[in-house]
Amino acid sequence: MKKRGKFLAAALAVLLTVSLAACQKKANTTPETPAESSIFTPGTYEGKANGFHGEIKLTVTVDATKIVDIKAVHTETQGLGDMAVEDLIAQAKEKSSLALDLMSGATYSSNGFMAALEDALKKAGADIEKLKVKGEDEQSAQKDIVLDTEVAIIGAGGAGLAAAVSAHQNGAKVVVVEKMPNVGGNTIISGSAYNAVDEKRQSAMGIEDSIEKHYTQTYEGGDKQGDPALIRVLVENAYPTIEWLESLGMKFKDTVFTVLGGLWPRAHKPVEPLGTGYINTYMNYINQHQDEIKILTETEAKTLIQNTEGRVVGFEAQGKNGKVTVNASKGVIIASGGFGANIAMRDKYNTLWPTLTNIKTTNHKGATGDGIVMAEAINADIIQMENIQLLPMGDPITGSLSGNIEQGVENRIFVNAAGNRFVDEGARRDVMTKALMAQTDAMMWVIVDQHSYPTGDTVNNFNESIDSLVEQGRAYKADTLEDLAKQIGVDPQNLVKAVEAFNASVDSKVDEFGRTLFKDKLDTAPFYAGKRVPTVHHTMGGIKITTETRVVDKNGVVIPGLFAAGEVTGGIHGTNRLGGNALADVNTFGRIAGATAAKGN
Structure with a gap:
């Protein structure tokens, strides 16, 4: 995986549909006609555009053929938008072009930066459209590759990365593919609330709680449609998973609160903003074990591979430069998220709401239900798809x-x-x-x-x-x-x-x-x-799993070698998911999936 910046995951800015108005102002040079072999008129130029928290102003210094320096003044979100700007500055200086890899999805911060950079380079006499074309080194010939591993994971959001770390801790080599340019999924742009019964934090605040109360509220809050066995796994393992995250270096605040629709004050809040704490924690671990955990971004899984006995032994994906075949000797984990950003799929299954066609979503644009479609293609049981939150x-x-x-x-x-x-x-x-x-x-x-x-x-x-x-x-x-x-x-x-x-x-x-x-x-x-x-926020329907995250088919029989975790699964939350239960679900079942798949049986 190509690394850009300290942590690829934390560079993600908040997913939003953006309209940018670039303001043009020359800094301190007057462009002259460039020489025929030059790209820019040497000098320093200023570009402006709207970011997420206001104006992004760039001061760009160029010589005849390259971008020499970029200085940025902005108020983008610390830990998110600011890292997107830093990442794009590094790319622009390295490539001297506008053909940059943006943060996952269309964002205020990354698109604001690009508009400001384009504004400045126009004043430098550049051919803007030519600068948007990738160089020959980035237009490499199509080349199919085959990767052999033990555990292969589809999706690099919270559930997928939790599974990757857990699988490795349990002795497995891991390959993760992610169709988006960056890891993080919905987890990194979440409000970060994580429900767990926590005697230490809750007692200090005078809050009475219990595993049974969390179970009952989750079960009844979903109109008793959630699988009691899966709910039991969730509520009993939510806090141990927090302890696991803390053992990996993640920090949570000392207090808990009631998140919207959570029904009780048991939501934990990370110290880092939004969901970056979860993703940074996993990426810290993964970056320390790169020889045994590999992540491929911009690689979209397409088809699960089964052997003659029906065991899932890998999958085929489409990468930037060709087909990627991943062979997994121990198991494949689907952790590709829900379908909240797939309007056609929402409309297909929706029976509980008026039309959802014109309703926007909190989801990142990659949440399109791909894993559900792949699993259903090999006869996996898909349940409760109408339960859209x-x-x-x-x-x-x-x-x-x-x-x-x-x-x-x-x-x-x-x-x-x-x-x-x-x-x-x-x-x-x-x-x-x-x-x-x-x-x-x-x-x-x-x-x-x-x-x-x-x-x-x-x-x-x-x-x-x-x-x-x-x-x-x-x-x-x-x-x-x-x-x-x-x-x-x-x-x-x-x-x-x-x-x-x-x-x-x-x-x-x-x-x-x-x-x-x-x-x-x-x-x-x-x-x-x-x-x-x-x-539209969450899709509670999806792939049916056992308490060990094994995928079952339409006859209730386990599909050997196939596991699933996170929002791609169905049957945990019923008709309505309690606020704060998603991140408990994602991390808890991701951890279980990794450990189970690593067993190889």
Whole structure:
């Protein structure tokens, strides 16, 4: 795998659909007509474009044939967007072109950088279209390759990387293929909440919890459609998997919280932003064992290979330069994620929601259900595909979870376009989303106060400061509820009444919508509001597995040599996944899959 930057995974910026407006300004030279053999007019030029958190400004120095230096001024997210910019600077200097490998998916940070770089190089007299063509060294002849390993994994998101590390720890050599340019999948852009019963952290906060409570809430929260045996594995192994992650160097905060739709305060939050902590932890390990764990990006698995006895012994994939055949002597693990970004597939299976065609998604663009299709092609049982989860927390423009101003369930309310509450804000995700869809324009405002943001530089669960969100117009701030109501266009009297009623419920613990999760009143300025809409978030259906992650066929018989873990599987969560259970699922079952496959039986 080609490494770009310290950790390929952590360079991923948040997935968003982006519209960039580049501003052109020359720095300190006047382009002259380049010599016939030159590419640029030597000098230093400035380029600008919009990034994720505002303007990206590049100062680019060139000589006649190459990019000599690039200096960047920006406010991109630390640990994500800033690393994307650093990675692209290194590539641009190495290649002296615009044919760069962008971060996985179309992102504000990477596309903003490219627009700013193009702006600067135009002023340097470059032929922009020619610079976008890859050089001969990158247009190598098609060449098929064959790789022999013990455990082969399809997908390099959280489940796939967990499986890779676990398989290696259990003595296996590993090959991982990932169709996207970078590893990380949905895990790296997640809000990072991880549910686990944790006596140490919860007891310190006065929170009573138990494995049985987590089991019951998960089972009943999915309308009792989840497989009880799989749920039992999840809740019993969630915390041991946190301990495993910590043994690998990952750090979690000392407190837990209730994540949206999580129903109870047991969500753990990593120290690193978004899901980068999980991916960095796995990549740290993998980078230390590169001779025995190989990752191929931009390599899309297409077909599973079975021997004459029906055992899965590998798969065929399409790489950048030809066909890649991976032979696996011990097992193949499918960890390719769900199908939230596949509109046709969503519409094919959806029976629970109005049409999902025009609903955006929180998922990265590679979440298209490929692994499910491959497994079904060899008669694997595919179950509960209609169970598609929506959230009420999508960004109105992109559908992503970024920009969400809530910090936890207990300290915020939802109001509709009239300024009225309309649902229990601590309810199941499907309950809240259905209630939101019944509101005018299917939109709502999240309302919080200083309890959630003690200072302007306090960040949300996506590492965005509240001040930056207000500056970008993605959140609103006021010293009074009346002023906040005017800013967001709702009836001031209604908003004030809604907050007053909520505050009374904090004292009485009796709420008109049946809410039971409370902490602080909304009574301390400044007050904040953020707009949210429904968005497709998780697909609970997929490949049927056993408690050891072995894939079973339509007759209930295990398919030898084939395993699956993560969102590609079905039957764990039922009709509705509790918030915070996805990362517990991904990491726990990824770990189990790696260990099971390494046994080779």
